[in-house]
Amino acid sequence: MKVTMYGAEICPDCVKAKKSLTALHDIELEYRNITNDTATLKEFLAYRDNDTMFQEVKESGRIGIPFFILENGEKTFDISEYVTMSAEIEETESPVSFCSIDKKGQC
Numbered sequence: 001m002k003v004t005m006y007g008a009e010i011c012p013d014c015v016k017a018k019k020s021l022t023a024l025h026d027i028e029l030e031y032r033n034i035t036n037d038t039a040t041l042k043e044f045l046a047y048r049d050n051d052t053m054f055q056e057v058k059e060s061g062r063i064g065i066p067f068f069i070l071e072n073g074e075k076t077f078d079i080s081e082y083v084t085m086s087a088e089i090e091e092t093e094s095p096v097s098f099c100s101i102d103k104k105g106q107c
Helices: 012-023 038-050 052-059
Strands: 002-007 028-033 067-070
Touching (some): 002 038, 028 038, 038 067
Parallel strands (some): 002 028
Antiparallel strands (some): 002 067
């Protein structure tokens, strides 16, 4: 299955999800780092600004990453609803401690 993931290396949930998905042999991951270039950030913001699934995210002051788009076009914030993640990788601590302004670690 092909999965497009929007994220950032400063987001602990993104780091963990990317590592988990990369370890799965049946997943073709296209990782889109929103902090690498303006074009990718604009791509992500187009989803964030126009998709109702981001409403609660925006209201709570979060960014909305990691954000996943499946090959069938379905969108989600929780990839574990669609693929089985390795418990060993999921329990690994991320070297990043936070990514939100309030430093609570929620992106």
